[in-house]
Amino acid sequence: xxxxxxxxxxxxxxDPVTLGHVDIIKRSAKLVDHLILGISTNPSKSALFxxxxxxxxxxxETAFIERETGVPIEVRPFSTxxxxxxxxxxxxxxxxGLRAVSDFEYEFQMTAMNYKLxxxxxxxxxxxxxxxxxxxxxxxKEIARFDGDISAFVPKMVKDEVMAKINLSK
Numbered sequence: 001x002x003x004x005x006x007x008x009x010x011x012x013x014x015d016p017v018t019l020g021h022v023d024i025i026k027r028s029a030k031l032v033d034h035l036i037l038g039i040s041t042n043p044s045k046s047a048l049f050x051x052x053x054x055x056x057x058x059x060x061e062t063a064f065i066e067r068e069t070g071v072p073i074e075v076r077p078f079s080t081x082x083x084x085x086x087x088x089x090x091x092x093x094x095x096x097g098l099r100a101v102s103d104f105e106y107e108f109q110m111t112a113m114n115y116k117l118x119x120x121x122x123x124x125x126x127x128x129x130x131x132x133x134x135x136x137x138x139x140x141k142e143i144a145r146f147d148g149d150i151s152a153f154v155p156k157m158v159k160d161e162v163m164a165k166i167n168l169s170k
Contacts, residue, residue, distance in 0.1 A: 005029070005033050005087075005092075006032045006033045006034070006092050006093065007030055007032060007035075007036065007089060007090055007091045007092050007093075008031060008033045008034070008035045008036070008083070008091065008092070008093050008094075008095050008124070009035075009036050009038055009086050009089060009091040009093070009094050009095065010024065010025060010028050010036070010037050010038070010094075010095040010096075010097075011037075011038035011039075011040055011078075011082055011085070012033065012037075012038070012040065013039070013040055013041070013042050013047065013054070013092065013137070014037075014039055014044060014054050014057070014058050014069055014137070014140075015045070015048055015049055015054055015137050015141075016048065016049060016054070016057060016137055016140065016154055016158045016161065016162055017054070017057055017058050017062075017137075017154070017158060018132075018135045018136075018137055018140060018153055018158075019098065019132055019135060019152075019153060019154060019155065019156050020099070020108065020128050020129070020132040020133075020135040020136075021058075021097070022061060022062065022065075022155065023128065023129045023132055024095070024097040024126050024128065025037065025062050025073070026065050026068075026069075027126055028095045028124075028126065029065055029066075029069040029071040029073065029085065029166075030069065030071075030091075030096075030122065032092075032093065032095075033050045033071065034071065034072045034073070034074070035071055035072075035073045035074070036074045036091065037058055037062065037073065037074070037076070037087050037095045038076055038077075038078050038082075038085055038089075039051065039054050039055050039058060039075060039076065040077070040078055040079065040082075041057055041077075045138075048141055048162065048165050048166070049161075049165065051063075051077050051163075052077075052093045054077075055075050057078050057157075057158060057161065058075045059075045060157065061155050061157070061158065062075070065128060071093070071097070075120050076089070081117075082094070082114065082151060083093075083114050083117040083118050083121070085140035086118070087118060087121070091121055092120075092121065092122065093121065093122045093123070093124050094114065094121060094122070094124070095113075095124045096110075096123060096124070096125050096126070097125075097126050097127075097128055098125050098126065098127050098128065099133045099134070099135075099136070100129045100133065106139070107123075107125065108155045111123045111139075132163050135153045139153075140153050140154055140162065141162065141166075144162050144163060144166050145166055150162060150163075156165055
């Protein structure tokens with residue numbers, strides 16, 4: 001009997017992708033045989049980057065992880081229920097990053113609902129690196145809108161793209 005291919009799904013809006021996201025992606029690649037980064041839209045959030053831009057950004061910023069680990073990393077957009085997408089890609093696990101207790105409360109509820117929808121797909125929580133715990137895409141955009149320095153929170157090219165987008169909208 002052959003071992004089942006462990007497919008991990010790390011979903012998010014990644015608007016923009018942060019160093020915290022990159023950290024979770026690096027660590028996730030150690031746990032699975034294939035990692036899919038699911039880029040979603042969230043109607044309750046106003047996106048700075050459109051879906052195509054976010055997919056391209058995440059692909060670019062994570063390509064080195066695939067080269068370093070040898071684990072295939074795929075970046076795919078989705079606009080369905082998370083569990084529907086997880087089933088479509090045959091994920092064995094959904095990976096979620098946690099920064100604070102408030103994240104845990106939300107993720108705990110989400111995990112319980114997802115388990116009811118499909119108990120065969122596990123949820124794995126990874127704590128953010130302590131030096132990256134305060135980073136949130138929402139806060140990165142807010143700092144950038146007020147001309148703050150976001151270079152400690154996002155990769156260099158992402159910083160440039162965020163600042164260009166924000167300057168266009170001013």
